[in-house]
Amino acid sequence: MTGSAAMTEHKNILREIMEADDFKGDVLFDEPMKNRTTLRIGGPADAFAIPDDPTSLKYLLAGAAARGFPIMPVGGGSNLLVRDGGIAGIVLSVGAMDRITIIEEKDEGIRLFVQAGSPLQKLVHFAKEQGCRGIEGLAGIPGSVGGAVKGNAGSFGYAAADVIESVTVINREGRLVVLKREELRFGYRSADIPDDGIVLSANVRLEKDDPSAVAERMKGFLREKREKQPLSAWSAGCVFRNPEGAAAGKLIDEARCKGMKRGGIEVSALHANFFINRGDGTAADFLALMEDVRERVKRVFGTELELEMRIAGRT
Numbered sequence: 001m002t003g004s005a006a007m008t009e010h011k012n013i014l015r016e017i018m019e020a021d022d023f024k025g026d027v028l029f030d031e032p033m034k035n036r037t038t039l040r041i042g043g044p045a046d047a048f049a050i051p052d053d054p055t056s057l058k059y060l061l062a063g064a065a066a067r068g069f070p071i072m073p074v075g076g077g078s079n080l081l082v083r084d085g086g087i088a089g090i091v092l093s094v095g096a097m098d099r100i101t102i103i104e105e106k107d108e109g110i111r112l113f114v115q116a117g118s119p120l121q122k123l124v125h126f127a128k129e130q131g132c133r134g135i136e137g138l139a140g141i142p143g144s145v146g147g148a149v150k151g152n153a154g155s156f157g158y159a160a161a162d163v164i165e166s167v168t169v170i171n172r173e174g175r176l177v178v179l180k181r182e183e184l185r186f187g188y189r190s191a192d193i194p195d196d197g198i199v200l201s202a203n204v205r206l207e208k209d210d211p212s213a214v215a216e217r218m219k220g221f222l223r224e225k226r227e228k229q230p231l232s233a234w235s236a237g238c239v240f241r242n243p244e245g246a247a248a249g250k251l252i253d254e255a256r257c258k259g260m261k262r263g264g265i266e267v268s269a270l271h272a273n274f275f276i277n278r279g280d281g282t283a284a285d286f287l288a289l290m291e292d293v294r295e296r297v298k299r300v301f302g303t304e305l306e307l308e309m310r311i312a313g314r315t
Helices: 003-018 054-067 120-130 145-150 211-228 248-254 283-301
Strands: 025-032 044-051 071-074 080-082 087-093 100-105 109-115 164-170 176-180 198-208 265-267 275-277 310-312
Touching: 003 025, 003 044, 003 054, 044 054, 054 071, 054 087, 054 164, 054 198, 080 283, 100 120, 109 120, 120 145, 120 198, 120 211, 145 198, 248 283, 265 283, 275 283
Parallel strands: 044 087, 071 087, 080 310
Antiparallel strands: 025 044, 100 109, 109 198, 164 176, 164 198, 265 275
């Protein structure tokens, strides 16, 4: 069988899985991942699936497992670089599952059920409207709640871990697991969620506060971020993790990397740990610039920078 014939058969099987009556949702074939990432870079995914509900998700997982197709979950597309060759198999988004529900309300605070596909800023806005504190520092951070939980998103001394009570995860066999806070073992930009686990929802606890005070803190944090980070530009957020006792952005800046370019990708002049896509950047450009910066920082400071973002896809 030729390569093109094998690819056609591959896509026909994917269509069988995702066009069956048991699957409800949207499916896009050969979907450019540049349309699905905040960096606006990435070749096509063989299939991009957006199930409407957990039942459809379970059917999709079962069908993919039975045929040996890989599945790669994505959240809101932040902190992600997709290579120019695209992604084999199925890219999974739970973006259609974006409900936020109050499950308990008391004088001192509220408990929420939050589906993983909810944009993180939808939750931040909900907290502000309810006059609840706990996640003010997450204002302005892109991506989904699921991604924020898995990566323990944080800023200004606030982190997702501060408000999470439990997380419901589905594994590739379709089994649901509820992980309590202590089982998640949150760390710096991490949570102990199994590699094959897909976050479905989180139970969140927020404390009541004066609504105007909450809104003012969020406004201040967002203003400071806009002054120091290129929030309106196409980027994946921070590229490198902060080394022990240092800030990656400061090291990159002091190594005189600001303004460095490779093709359409440039080190931000506003925050050196952000790489900006000027419109025609490719994954190859990004990876080359990343290595240039890493090598210069190591040469100047002797520090080996580690990636904070995720890289995926075919070379």
